[in-house]
Amino acid sequence: RPFKRILLTGAAGGLGKVLRDRIKPWAEVVRLSDVADMGEAREGEEIVQCDLADKEAVIKLLEGVDAVLHFGGISTEKPFEPIMQANILGVANLYEALHKAGTRRVVFASSNHAIGYHHVNTVLDANSPTRPDSYYGLSKVFGEQIARYYFDRFGIETVCIRIGSSFPEPANKRMMSTYFSYDDLTEMLRCSLFAPRVGHTIIYGVSDNDSVWWDNRLAAHLGYKPKDSSAKFAHLFPDTSEFPDKDDVTTMYQGGKFLLDGPQY
Ligand code: NAI
Ligand code: 15L
Numbered sequence: 001r002p003f004k005r006i007l008l009t010g011a012a013g014g015l016g017k018v019l020r021d022r023i024k025p026w027a028e029v030v031r032l033s034d035v036a037d038m039g040e041a042r043e044g045e046e047i048v049q050c051d052l053a054d055k056e057a058v059i060k061l062l063e064g065v066d067a068v069l070h071f072g073g074i075s076t077e078k079p080f081e082p083i084m085q086a087n088i089l090g091v092a093n094l095y096e097a098l099h100k101a102g103t104r105r106v107v108f109a110s111s112n113h114a115i116g117y118h119h120v121n122t123v124l125d126a127n128s129p130t131r132p133d134s135y136y137g138l139s140k141v142f143g144e145q146i147a148r149y150y151f152d153r154f155g156i157e158t159v160c161i162r163i164g165s166s167f168p169e170p171a172n173k174r175m176m177s178t179y180f181s182y183d184d185l186t187e188m189l190r191c192s193l194f195a196p197r198v199g200h201t202i203i204y205g206v207s208d209n210d211s212v213w214w215d216n217r218l219a220a221h222l223g224y225k226p227k228d229s230s231a232k233f234a235h236l237f238p239d240t241s242e243f244p245d246k247d248d249v250t251t252m253y254q255g256g257k258f259l260l261d262g263p264q265y
Contacts, residue, residue, distance in 0.1 A: 116255020
């Protein structure tokens, strides 16, 4: 198998549970980590329960790791303090630890909320300015930038995936644009781990939906080709009223409902 040991953080979370078996073919050993319980280790797995904010624990966590899929952290808007601990201190600990361990490749689960204050009529690419819509989105911008710094300084390569909405199906009309199927997510991770050179890449995590706000041409070197589309869920949203609705910020901006949540300092 190509990698000796891959680390998946956030392994007890929604996407972590989906990915747990799917990433197995890519490494001899998959090390799973989360602050929450992950159950028993199965064949080919190692389980390390720890808090990303605990520097010493994270340094140990990275020992012997060739590549990281960083999905751990707070995944919705919260007050600044918990976001700072889990997402900002957490990702700083991670990069320092992987530098110490000699790890060369990371895939970072960033988020569309790093750019959530762009209007839905704007098409973005990897060079578009960030416009975070929350402390959560700000923490993802920090993660993307620390990844860039460790690439420029040490050559550690990271693919930052600005994930849209990765759930079994879209939950509202907005998600018809942001939907990212589990199969397409898995394929994007595979491309991110195995592309020969990724440097510091930003890519939008999205399926081949009819209406998308994101252009991935600047990440073509990953070779990602989506296979799924939200089109098959169109029947779930028969309401044909105007979208975006100019009186409703949650439909006008790419970040949707996150625009209403903060800041809760
Ligand atoms: P989730 O909230 O279900 O999973 C996150 C996991 O991280 C949880 O199991 C949690 O216990 C763990 N965690 C939180 N704080 C921690 C800490 N201090 N130390 C160690 N572990 C900690 O979220 P989900 O949906 O699985 O998302 C995974 C990643 O993908 C997150 O980083 C999220 O921001 C990102 N993402 C997900 C999207 C989606 O559509 N599901 C969209 C955009 C980004
Ligand atoms: C995210 O970043 C969240 O982690 C996820 O729970 C969804 O809210 C998603 O974005 C989204 O924008 O739909």
